[in-house]
Amino acid sequence: MTTFHRSARAAALMSAAFAIAVTGCSSGSGDPGVTHVTLIQGVKGNPFYTAMACGAQEAAAQLGVRLDVTAPDQFDASLQTPVVNAVTAKRPDGVLIAPTDAVAMRPPIKNLISSGAKVVEVDTALEDTTVSTAHLTTDNQAAGKAAAAKFNEILGGKGKILALSSAPGISTNDERVAELKKALTNYPGLEFAGVQYTKEDATIAASVVSAALTAEPGITGIFSVNSPSTQGAATSLRNAGVANRVKLIGFDAGPQQIEQLKQGSVAALVAQSPYQIGRDGVQYVVDAVAGKEVPKSSLTPVMVIDVKNLESPEAQNFVYKTDC
Numbered sequence: 001m002t003t004f005h006r007s008a009r010a011a012a013l014m015s016a017a018f019a020i021a022v023t024g025c026s027s028g029s030g031d032p033g034v035t036h037v038t039l040i041q042g043v044k045g046n047p048f049y050t051a052m053a054c055g056a057q058e059a060a061a062q063l064g065v066r067l068d069v070t071a072p073d074q075f076d077a078s079l080q081t082p083v084v085n086a087v088t089a090k091r092p093d094g095v096l097i098a099p100t101d102a103v104a105m106r107p108p109i110k111n112l113i114s115s116g117a118k119v120v121e122v123d124t125a126l127e128d129t130t131v132s133t134a135h136l137t138t139d140n141q142a143a144g145k146a147a148a149a150k151f152n153e154i155l156g157g158k159g160k161i162l163a164l165s166s167a168p169g170i171s172t173n174d175e176r177v178a179e180l181k182k183a184l185t186n187y188p189g190l191e192f193a194g195v196q197y198t199k200e201d202a203t204i205a206a207s208v209v210s211a212a213l214t215a216e217p218g219i220t221g222i223f224s225v226n227s228p229s230t231q232g233a234a235t236s237l238r239n240a241g242v243a244n245r246v247k248l249i250g251f252d253a254g255p256q257q258i259e260q261l262k263q264g265s266v267a268a269l270v271a272q273s274p275y276q277i278g279r280d281g282v283q284y285v286v287d288a289v290a291g292k293e294v295p296k297s298s299l300t301p302v303m304v305i306d307v308k309n310l311e312s313p314e315a316q317n318f319v320y321k322t323d324c
Contacts, residue, residue: 144179
C-alpha cells in the first residue's frame, strides 16, 4: 500500500484517476481469446474506487486478462444504468460492479448476466443476493463496532453521535449506520442522534452538519460513512470553530482523508481494503468464467487510523494505493 501523498501529488493522482474512469484502462492484449473483464465503479474520481482499480489492474496483469474500468459521474442508479447497458453491449466475459442502489440496479445487472457475463458485486450489493455470482465487500459490521469503540475512547465515554450517509438503499452505507447504532448500545454514555443524508456531496454535507449542530447543540460526535460527506463535515466543523469539541470519524484513507487527519479536521478514519477488493474481485471473476467455484460472499478487513498510529506499518497497509 502507498504511503501518505502530499496535496499536489494527490491532485495529480485524482486527475489521473478521473482519466482512467472516463477512458477505461486495459491489461493484456486485444486477442479475442483473452478473458475480458470490466470494473464498473460506483462513481468517478473517488480514492476508494481508484485504489480498487489499482488492485484490479494488478490482478489482471498477473492473470493475463484484459481489464476495462468505467464509472458514472455521480453515485446514482439513473446514471449507472446506462453505463451498465453500454458495458453489456460490449459483451465482456466478466464484470465487477459496485451497484449504486440495492434495488434499482437489479434489472440492468440481470440483463448483463443474461448477455453471458459473470458478475461479482464489489463494495455495495443488490438486495437480491441470488442475482450475481459473488459479493466482495468491507466487513461493515466490524467497521461499525470499531467506530463506536473509538467514539467511546475519544469522547470519554459520553456523547451524542450523528451519522451521515448518502441516501437510503445503499447497502454498505445502511449497514455501517445500523452497526454503529447497534454497537453504541454497548456504551451507556453514548447516544445515537439519528442519520441524515448528503447525496454523497460535500457541499450538502457541510450544510447538513451546520443545521444539525444548530438544532441539536448536544451533538459531540459525527460518523461519516463516505469521503465526500467527511470532507463536508470537516469543513462545517472547522468553519464553526467546534472541531475540538465535535469529533469526526470518517470512512476511507485516501490522500485527502489522510491530509484531514494530519490537520486535525478528522479525529479518526475507518480505513477499508479497496485494493484487496479489486485484486480478489478480478480473481473471482476469472475463476467464475473458467467454471471454478468461488465464495458467494467475502469480507475484507478494516482498521481505525488516527495520528498516533498513522505511520505504523499496519496502518500504512490500509492507506489507499492510488498511484498505479
